Amino acid sequence: MAAANPFQDPLRFERKMPECAVVIFGANGDLTKRKLLPALYRLAYERRLSPGFAVIGISRTAMSHDQFREKMRDSVKRFKENTEFDESVWNSFAEGLFYMAGDVADPSCYTNLAKCLEEVGAERKTGGNAVFYLSTQPSQYAETAAGLGNAGLAKGTGWRRLVVEKPFGHDLASAKQLSHDLHGHFEEQDVYRIDHYLGKETVQNIMAFRFGNGIFEPLWNRRYINHVQITAAESIGVEGRGAYYQEAGALRDMIQNHLLQVMATVAMEPSAAFDADSVRDERAKLLRSIRTMTPDEALKNSVAGQYGPARIGGQDMPGFREEKGVAPDSQTDTYAAVTFFVENWRWAGVPFYVRSGKHLPKRVSEIAIEFNSAPHALFGAGADMTGPNLLLLRIQPEEGISLKFLSKRPGAGMTLRPVSMDFNYGSSFGERSPAAYETLLLDAIIGDATLYTRQDMVEASWSAVAPIQEAWGNTKFDFPNYPAGTWGPAASDEMLARRGHVWRKP
Amino acid sequence: MSSESTIDPEKIRKELSDLWVNLAKEKDADAGVLRACSMTLIAAVDEADDPAQIGETIAMLMREHPSRAIVVRVRDSSEFCLSAQVLAQCWMPFGDRRQICCEEVEITSSIPSLADLPAVLLPLLVADLPVVLWARSQAGMKVLAGIAGKVILDSGSSTNLAGVVEATKKHRVGDLAWVRLTRWRELIAQIFENKSYLSELNGLTRARITYTGDRPKTSAFYLAAWLERSETIWERGEEDAVALETASGEVHTRIRRTGGEGVEVTIHEQVTNTVFANATDYTLLREELSIAGPDAVFEAVLPRAAALAENFA
Numbered sequence: 001m002a003a004a005n006p007f008q009d010p011l012r013f014e015r016k017m018p019e020c021a022v023v024i025f026g027a028n029g030d031l032t033k034r035k036l037l038p039a040l041y042r043l044a045y046e047r048r049l050s051p052g053f054a055v056i057g058i059s060r061t062a063m064s065h066d067q068f069r070e071k072m073r074d075s076v077k078r079f080k081e082n083t084e085f086d087e088s089v090w091n092s093f094a095e096g097l098f099y100m101a102g103d104v105a106d107p108s109c110y111t112n113l114a115k116c117l118e119e120v121g122a123e124r125k126t127g128g129n130a131v132f133y134l135s136t137q138p139s140q141y142a143e144t145a146a147g148l149g150n151a152g153l154a155k156g157t158g159w160r161r162l163v164v165e166k167p168f169g170h171d172l173a174s175a176k177q178l179s180h181d182l183h184g185h186f187e188e189q190d191v192y193r194i195d196h197y198l199g200k201e202t203v204q205n206i207m208a209f210r211f212g213n214g215i216f217e218p219l220w221n222r223r224y225i226n227h228v229q230i231t232a233a234e235s236i237g238v239e240g241r242g243a244y245y246q247e248a249g250a251l252r253d254m255i256q257n258h259l260l261q262v263m264a265t266v267a268m269e270p271s272a273a274f275d276a277d278s279v280r281d282e283r284a285k286l287l288r289s290i291r292t293m294t295p296d297e298a299l300k301n302s303v304a305g306q307y308g309p310a311r312i313g314g315q316d317m318p319g320f321r322e323e324k325g326v327a328p329d330s331q332t333d334t335y336a337a338v339t340f341f342v343e344n345w346r347w348a349g350v351p352f353y354v355r356s357g358k359h360l361p362k363r364v365s366e367i368a369i370e371f372n373s374a375p376h377a378l379f380g381a382g383a384d385m386t387g388p389n390l391l392l393l394r395i396q397p398e399e400g401i402s403l404k405f406l407s408k409r410p411g412a413g414m415t416l417r418p419v420s421m422d423f424n425y426g427s428s429f430g431e432r433s434p435a436a437y438e439t440l441l442l443d444a445i446i447g448d449a450t451l452y453t454r455q456d457m458v459e460a461s462w463s464a465v466a467p468i469q470e471a472w473g474n475t476k477f478d479f480p481n482y483p484a485g486t487w488g489p490a491a492s493d494e495m496l497a498r499r500g501h502v503w504r505k506p
Numbered sequence: 507m508s509s510e511s512t513i514d515p516e517k518i519r520k521e522l523s524d525l526w527v528n529l530a531k532e533k534d535a536d537a538g539v540l541r542a543c544s545m546t547l548i549a550a551v552d553e554a555d556d557p558a559q560i561g562e563t564i565a566m567l568m569r570e571h572p573s574r575a576i577v578v579r580v581r582d583s584s585e586f587c588l589s590a591q592v593l594a595q596c597w598m599p600f601g602d603r604r605q606i607c608c609e610e611v612e613i614t615s616s617i618p619s620l621a622d623l624p625a626v627l628l629p630l631l632v633a634d635l636p637v638v639l640w641a642r643s644q645a646g647m648k649v650l651a652g653i654a655g656k657v658i659l660d661s662g663s664s665t666n667l668a669g670v671v672e673a674t675k676k677h678r679v680g681d682l683a684w685v686r687l688t689r690w691r692e693l694i695a696q697i698f699e700n701k702s703y704l705s706e707l708n709g710l711t712r713a714r715i716t717y718t719g720d721r722p723k724t725s726a727f728y729l730a731a732w733l734e735r736s737e738t739i740w741e742r743g744e745e746d747a748v749a750l751e752t753a754s755g756e757v758h759t760r761i762r763r764t765g766g767e768g769v770e771v772t773i774h775e776q777v778t779n780t781v782f783a784n785a786t787d788y789t790l791l792r793e794e795l796s797i798a799g800p801d802a803v804f805e806a807v808l809p810r811a812a813a814l815a816e817n818f819a
Contacts, residue, residue, distance in 0.1 A: 005704055007695035007732075009803045012688050012793065019700040047689070047780055051697055051773055088768060088779035095778070124776075125702050 017445045019050040021117060021126045025104060025144055026135035027057025033075035036135065039437035041076045042083045044093040052124035054096040056116055060103050068099030081435065096124060104136060104144045110151030128158030131444050138167055142181035149185025163192040163444050166257050171469060172462035179455045188455055192444045197258035198451040199436030202399040206265045209401060227351045227501055228266060229368040230259050233360035237307065237484065243325030250336035251465055254356035260287060260461040261453060263352055266367055267342055276449040280457060287460035291341040298471040305335030305489040307359040308480025317484040331477055334358040337492040338468060351499060355492065359484035364506040365395035379414055513590045513613065515629040521592040522609055529594055529607055542572030542608055545636045548627065548654060550646025553581045566788045568595045568608045571795045574632050575610045578650065580617065580643040587616035620649045627653060638795060651677050658682065658794050661724040667812035674808065680794040683724040684804050688793060689782045690748065690761065691732060697759055697773060710750040710758050711736045716743035724815060731810035
């Protein structure tokens, strides 16, 4: 066993990264420029990277190391968010940036990479450790993993990890095939499927809130909770990504992955330990407990929507079918709402309403947990009952937690009014919350997979939406069915109304 | 405002209570104000300390460590003098429309009146929450340390650590001079996360510490004690620096300030640059207030550092 670092002081120091190289496939793409490199720079600025940390960027474009550095410099400056750009820190960080042109379909790309890794490893003392980050087209994942494996790069003197971005397949069968292809070269424990939603501080805080406090867990069940609403709303449309989005849709792009993972975090059982396997076991178990809908149930418990043109703030907004790259008769869902049920003792009969959409009135992601009303209306008409107790877990913006309850209005008489007890993440801790990619990159390098999705979780969430995919595939929708800038189709409201519920308007 | 010679804690409590009613009236009636409190923070300061600077430090701390702040200004006077006022520290979180407010009580006390203070402060402590004393005033510390669960002092201006060692015999103590070292220590720890460098650590038997001024500051003694090499060489220089060397003098790791916030890190021949933002009372307290329980590393290092300071020629 290697000797421990005697200088570590976990009480005061942030988690530390071991030495390694991060190899980014698709280094000339948007994700690298907007998210990955700015996140790595921010980690460098905060002295959280190993001194010899290295990045090797790969894409088809021919570029020198210096050209790549220059390009990344511009990106970091533009997308660094609230971190200062410091020339000396950048220059040190940039010394660890390397680039090689290569086509993932060409075996020579991997032999060149092996040589590059060796040289960079010797120069930067990366110890042979490498993270391969696939920021490419999903169709290239299997091919790239095979290229790495065939070149002997999936194993080495140090550890090797493979990070893949969503989508993990487009249905259950393709997800299984992808996992099978990746496992041909990498062990499941070395495959990190990134779901940036799980990296958000407020999503992680759900676990802290549930399992770090003793007072909520006794209420966290069908006896006290009436229903749960999970919303991820975007105020913008597809913004030039029409061609991509047309193949995805809200159900696949948001609900199957991000929102079902969030739902699993809200509803999972407490794990025995806070380690990657234990937490992911519980998440997977919850996802497997989601009731598989019959075709009839799938149509009743889901609503597909597509935004049409509208005039917002004096501006004409095109409908989805008028967006560039979108077919004029597109059947793609830009809005999806689903009622899920979890079949276990804790949640039996409690509806989980999950919705996501483009061009809704505002950008907001939140989880609303509505509790049952008091069993007896003691205060009668004097109670200005605007709703039962509500616990709001706000993911973005204004991250935080609010508890709505009734209180007596001061003065004579017994008039009640709702008041809110708020915890605001930013103002309570005053620190910059790390961006999701900082957290997730750090975790992948440290080898903490808690916030990454595992094969069985991916397959369980595809299984949960499979009946809906099938039902929608056999339906010709009368799109568009909601104007841009509204809260989605009327059918979505009707879906909740059948159970006496109403969507929150966040 | 209370009278100039006595303070009635009940009156202060009433003023604190009225404060929230008035705040709710003043602010947007719909949005209201949010009261936040995670501890009682007593700041014992000398009257000569810049009140604006102390006030600003406390105001900034409130955002991360919302507290009932009690600022005790110790007046260097032989007359009995005790007065108090109550105010609020409020801020508007970005993107929110509701203000968050904390309470602040300012008490001025002459040295002879200090003995009356614990009885005044006890009813003002927030129940069930930690009580921390930030002791900038020696006289204030002597009187008030007994009611705090933790005492934070700063040995930075001392030549030795005897006072800190003495304080630890009676109280849980934090020293801002130790906190000033965190970034240096963290950087060193990070370097030796690399297994290749860690394997070389046993051979690095010598620490070379470069200090500015006539004598090393207490932080430098803490650093030497924490590094725990078999030999420490002290040398005066233009900028603070630390190096880990082999017995034959071969430098493995060297960290040195390069002026301003710049820091240069050299490991073998590899040079990288980073920044250490200037440490202020706010940044140091912010870190120390986050340590709620015992700090085992600090407690282990302190006696060794005190011995080094005492024996420094």
